[in-house]
Amino acid sequence: METKQIPLNDLHVKLGGKMVPFAGFNMPVRYSSDIEEHMTVRKGVGVFDVSHMGEFLVKGTHALDLIQLVTSNDASKLVDGQAQYSCFPNETGGIVDDLIVYKKKDNDYMLVVNAGNIDKDWNWINKFNTKGAELKNISADICLFAVQGPKAVETLQKLTKVDLSTIKYYHFAIGEFAGVQDVIMSNTGYTGAGGFEIYVHKDHAEAVWHKIFEAGKEFDIKPIGLGARDTLRLEMGFCLYGNDIDDSTSPLEGGLGWITKFTKDFTNAPSIKKQKDEGVKKKLVGFKMIDKGIPRHDYIIKDAAGNAIGKVTSGTMSPMLGIGIGLGYVNTQHSAVGSEIFIDIRGKALKAQVSKTPFVG
Numbered sequence: 001m002e003t004k005q006i007p008l009n010d011l012h013v014k015l016g017g018k019m020v021p022f023a024g025f026n027m028p029v030r031y032s033s034d035i036e037e038h039m040t041v042r043k044g045v046g047v048f049d050v051s052h053m054g055e056f057l058v059k060g061t062h063a064l065d066l067i068q069l070v071t072s073n074d075a076s077k078l079v080d081g082q083a084q085y086s087c088f089p090n091e092t093g094g095i096v097d098d099l100i101v102y103k104k105k106d107n108d109y110m111l112v113v114n115a116g117n118i119d120k121d122w123n124w125i126n127k128f129n130t131k132g133a134e135l136k137n138i139s140a141d142i143c144l145f146a147v148q149g150p151k152a153v154e155t156l157q158k159l160t161k162v163d164l165s166t167i168k169y170y171h172f173a174i175g176e177f178a179g180v181q182d183v184i185m186s187n188t189g190y191t192g193a194g195g196f197e198i199y200v201h202k203d204h205a206e207a208v209w210h211k212i213f214e215a216g217k218e219f220d221i222k223p224i225g226l227g228a229r230d231t232l233r234l235e236m237g238f239c240l241y242g243n244d245i246d247d248s249t250s251p252l253e254g255g256l257g258w259i260t261k262f263t264k265d266f267t268n269a270p271s272i273k274k275q276k277d278e279g280v281k282k283k284l285v286g287f288k289m290i291d292k293g294i295p296r297h298d299y300i301i302k303d304a305a306g307n308a309i310g311k312v313t314s315g316t317m318s319p320m321l322g323i324g325i326g327l328g329y330v331n332t333q334h335s336a337v338g339s340e341i342f343i344d345i346r347g348k349a350l351k352a353q354v355s356k357t358p359f360v361g
Contacts, residue, residue: 006051023116025052030225037228045149046224054118054139062131074261078103143205152195155216178211192236237357283335286357289324291350
């Protein structure tokens with residue numbers, strides 16, 4: 001399959017971004033070093049171009065009915081200007097994708113989905129759209145900049161009259177930003193470092209990017225690649241679709257019971273409810289390395305006797321903690337916080353401990 005380009009591809013090349021294929025797109029993985037970029041976001045301000053993400057508009061009198069049917073969370077609870085983390089359960093107990101539902105106003109929603117799943121998700125929603133909600137895939141027209149870090153709000157406030165300090169976590173405003181109308185400014189970061197995500201039409205994207213960098217100059221703002229995005233989200237214990245959750249993991253196994261509401265009917269709800277009542281056999285947990293070593297995707301997790309009890313789904317060296325951290329599925333009896341587990345790293349069983357997430361906070 002041909003690798004697609006995000007609208008500002010050439011700019012990232014010019015900025016020294018190392019471009020790699022990711023989720024079907026040519027994406028900047030780093031500009032300097034992952035650790036330097038990670039620390040920029042934790043201590044100052046950095047900008048991720050995540051324009052590869054997908055955006056669908058869902059409108060009309062049947063918009064909410066459709067969203068309620070295909071997502072696990074209860075979107076009827078949303079107020080205007082609120083966003084909600086959710087997932088699309090499939091019909092076999094797994095997850096089609098995780099997503100964010102944005103409520104602009106009654107009968108007017110936006111769904112933000114993962115880049116690698118745009119076509120899959122679009123087909124999935126359309127399959128259930130039997131009542132005629134208006135659907136529009138605007139993924140190719142929208143650029144998305146995640147401006148993250150403790151200096152993000154100060155940087156962005158220079159570019160808008162909207163008071164960003166009043167926008168709570170998982171809420172958003174639509175207004176003028178950097179001279180452009182109808183920009184979505186959303187407090188829905190994936191780093192735990194604070195900040196906003198800016199949704200802007202691709203025609204204005206490059207001008208807006210430069211204005212953000214001008215505004216953040218005094219804070220030594222930097223472009224940030226996917227490498228640091230991964231270590232930042234892992235320090236928060238956030239799931240990455242395709243690693244930690246996928247078509248074969250149930251929302252309950254993946255620790256997403258909190259976004260699975262049985263107060264309404266949704267795709268495959270009865271079998272997920274049955275699983276809740278009977279209890280899951282495996283669970284996604286966070287863990288910290290006790291012995292020295294870096295856990296990686298697909299490494300085997302063992303018990304003290306050397307029996308395989310699960311698998312690492314995501315792992316890295318935490319730049320903030322200076323130790324290996326990870327997420328992985330383990331048999332439920334080994335899932336309690338404080339449980340001793342062992343990660344098989346190149347034939348050696350290295351000790352680790354099940355930990356609460358976020359790891360950093």
